[in-house]
Amino acid sequence: MSKTTPATAALTKAGIRFELFPYDYDPNAPRVGLQAAQALGKAPEQVFKTLMAEVDGKPVCVVVPSDCEVSMKKLAATFGGKSANMMKPADAERLTSFKVGGISPFGQRKSVPTAIDETATLFDQVLINGGQRGLLVGLSPDDAVRITDAKLADLTA
Known part of the structure; x- marks a missing residue:
């Protein structure tokens, strides 16, 4: 497993401190x-x-x-839209350059509007995908919001 991914490279380039959390990825997990x-x-x-x-x-x-x-309703409202739906896996992979199961909000091929659930701010550190299956990065919620220019919102059903 590579410790350098487009996600970790983007975090490093932005000067954001993060910790790597590798784990055994189970593609069959529900x-x-x-x-x-x-x-x-x-x-x-x-x-x-x-x-x-x-x-x-x-x-x-x-x-x-x-x-x-x-919550698709809350997601649409967060971005001022009327409706929301999940992207097809093949489209998500093509847009981000990451494989499903390894998609990170950091270092995507094309930057898109991002929203992070507001509960992230309850923690000193959150773990978010590091750009490949079996690798998470731990970083402060503030840094995650800053590097992605994310909206913090209530996004869950």
Whole structure:
């Protein structure tokens, strides 16, 4: 496993301090984010999953706790849209340059509007995908918001 990914390179270039959290990725896990939290012995609400969606047909990146589901209604409202839906995996991979299960909000091929669930601010450190399957990065929620220029919002159902 490489410790340098487009995500970790983007964090390093931005001068953001982060910690690597490699784990054994299970592609057959019913919920990959929960599997990552369990593998690392971390609380599921501190491990955030990165999802790609569309609001009124435009791509957005959504970062929510691994034990939660995204509210499409809240997501659409966050970006001033009328409707939201999950992006097809192949489209998400093409847009971000990351494989599903390894999508990071950092270092994506094309920068898109990003929203991070407001519960991230409850922690000194959150774990977010580091750009490949089996690698999370730990960083402060403030840094995660700053590097992605994210909106903080209530995004969960």
